[in-house]
Amino acid sequence: MGSEELDRVVMVLVRARNPNNIGAVARAMHDFGFRHLRIVNEYEVPFETARSAVDASAVVAGAVVFAGVAEAVADCTLVVGTTAVGERALQHPVYALAKAGEKIGAELMGEGRVALLFGSEKTGLSNDELSHCHWLLTIPMQEHEDVRHPSMNLGQAVAVCLYELVRGEGSVVAGGAGASASAGEVERLTALLTEMMEETGYTKRHPANCDEAQIRRLVLRMGVSASDAPVWMGIVRQVLWKVRGE
Amino acid sequence: MGSEELDRVVMVLVRARNPNNIGAVARAMHDFGFRHLRIVNEYEVPFETARSAVDASAVVAGAVVFAGVAEAVADCTLVVGTTAVGERALQHPVYALAKAGEKIGAELMGEGRVALLFGSEKTGLSNDELSHCHWLLTIPMQEHEDVRHPSMNLGQAVAVCLYELVRGEGSVVAGGAGASASAGEVERLTALLTEMMEETGYTKRHPANCDEAQIRRLVLRMGVSASDAPVWMGIVRQVLWKVRGE
Numbered sequence: 001m002g003s004e005e006l007d008r009v010v011m012v013l014v015r016a017r018n019p020n021n022i023g024a025v026a027r028a029m030h031d032f033g034f035r036h037l038r039i040v041n042e043y044e045v046p047f048e049t050a051r052s053a054v055d056a057s058a059v060v061a062g063a064v065v066f067a068g069v070a071e072a073v074a075d076c077t078l079v080v081g082t083t084a085v086g087e088r089a090l091q092h093p094v095y096a097l098a099k100a101g102e103k104i105g106a107e108l109m110g111e112g113r114v115a116l117l118f119g120s121e122k123t124g125l126s127n128d129e130l131s132h133c134h135w136l137l138t139i140p141m142q143e144h145e146d147v148r149h150p151s152m153n154l155g156q157a158v159a160v161c162l163y164e165l166v167r168g169e170g171s172v173v174a175g176g177a178g179a180s181a182s183a184g185e186v187e188r189l190t191a192l193l194t195e196m197m198e199e200t201g202y203t204k205r206h207p208a209n210c211d212e213a214q215i216r217r218l219v220l221r222m223g224v225s226a227s228d229a230p231v232w233m234g235i236v237r238q239v240l241w242k243v244r245g246e
Numbered sequence: 247m248g249s250e251e252l253d254r255v256v257m258v259l260v261r262a263r264n265p266n267n268i269g270a271v272a273r274a275m276h277d278f279g280f281r282h283l284r285i286v287n288e289y290e291v292p293f294e295t296a297r298s299a300v301d302a303s304a305v306v307a308g309a310v311v312f313a314g315v316a317e318a319v320a321d322c323t324l325v326v327g328t329t330a331v332g333e334r335a336l337q338h339p340v341y342a343l344a345k346a347g348e349k350i351g352a353e354l355m356g357e358g359r360v361a362l363l364f365g366s367e368k369t370g371l372s373n374d375e376l377s378h379c380h381w382l383l384t385i386p387m388q389e390h391e392d393v394r395h396p397s398m399n400l401g402q403a404v405a406v407c408l409y410e411l412v413r414g415e416g417s418v419v420a421g422g423a424g425a426s427a428s429a430g431e432v433e434r435l436t437a438l439l440t441e442m443m444e445e446t447g448y449t450k451r452h453p454a455n456c457d458e459a460q461i462r463r464l465v466l467r468m469g470v471s472a473s474d475a476p477v478w479m480g481i482v483r484q485v486l487w488k489v490r491g492e
Binding site: 030032132148152155168196197200201202205221231 | 254273274277278279343386390398399401403406410439442445446452455464467469470477480481
């Protein structure tokens with residue numbers, strides 16, 4: 001998702017009670033590159049505490065306060081509520097987050113603007129608030145017998161949802177192991193190792209491990225990289241030098 | 247992922263400084279159905295504060311404290327470190343979380359046990375701690391010009407990683423080289439190899455290749471299977487026996 005798409009996602013916190021949580025939400029947004037935070041609250045929002053959130057000051061500074069959900073989502077083409085399923089009889093379609101992410105991504109591929117609503121830490125979104133949503137998403141969680149209903153920490157829930165939206169980027173970030181050794185190098189390493197096993201008496205002691213094909217497979221299973229191959233050969237050559245009497 | 251697989255995932259917090267963060271990690275584990283928390287800390291862990299975390303008391307009560315990373319991951323067949331890329335020159339392959347989740351899922355399809363390491367909030371994992379890892383994962387984050395490197399809140403980072411593991415049911419196809427050697431076996435092989443390199447004079451001749459972390463990474467890159475590990479140890483022991491004068 002490019003930054004232009006990220007800029008058409010709006011996080012709406014409805015009746016968030018704990019300013020630390022607002023700060024945590026802002027930090028997660030900052031981490032994943034989202035900028036638009038809207039807050040629906042009947043009383044004054046204690047932004048001072050939220051502003052102290054590490055790295056999130058720009059998000060908090062740009063937050064806009066609205067009196068109601070309708071106003072907060074007025075310019076959005078898709079309004080998605082979040083819910084811990086099981087709390088109430090649901091009037092909406094509910095999608096697991098992975099599926100919801102696909103649908104949100106599709107909306108953003110067009111010209112749409114998407115609102116993601118999170119309710120208060122204690123009670124979630126009310127039925128009235130939910131009524132503004134096109135559909136709901138839920139984060140798949142473990143059922144526990146001892147708990148009335150599962151619910152996540154607000155900052156963690158937001159982090160997980162935003163991660164899902166940016167998730168589909170490239171896979172390998174940096175190399176490390178690098179290019180594999182050529183078959184020729186593997187063969188040279190195999191030959192050296194075989195010499196070493198002979199010189200030290202290993203082949204006599206464990207003949208069952210030592211036919212040529214077996215040793216070659218053992219070395220192939222190492223998956224030696226081009227840069228590690230000379231290191232291993234150096235180690236084995238040093239053994240040979242030592243064993244043969246320096 | 248079934249609960250049997252979840253039970254073979256171990257979260258390892260290394261030098262976590264803030265007990266609230268330990269509590270937040272425990273809560274995320276509880277939410278997603280993970281149970282095994284291990285803590286590596288040199289000073290006493292202030293569990294009392296962590297215990298107050300909502301819904302997470304069982305996880306915190308079951309937490310086990312270890313003196314070092316080696317001990318904490320000894321029974322694990324795959325050790326994955328977490329990193330904010332860009333901090334340092336990386337010696338390991340690094341996968342974005344989505345790809346990492348696939349690889350972890352594949353390991354759990356077998357009989358493997360997987361450790362997920364998180365470093366301290368301030369500094370992440372040290373090079374020595376990273377040397378115990380087979381590879382690293384990183385959560386894709388937005389680059390910000392104003393910040394030296396991106397880093398997430400610990401509780402949020404853990405929530406995002408665990409979500410990825412439970413996200414895509416049934417998406418991983420089995421297959422592979424057979425069960426991996428445990429980190430404990432890899433550590434024993436590393437120690438034997440180090441002895442061999444010393445006894446043969448290799449360490450004196452190529453000191454640049456021979457610090458402990460380097461040798462450990464060399465061995466980890468072999469990707470030794472549980473059945474190959476004793477073969478390699480036997481080969482090295484035979485060298486030691488020979489070099490030490492029979």
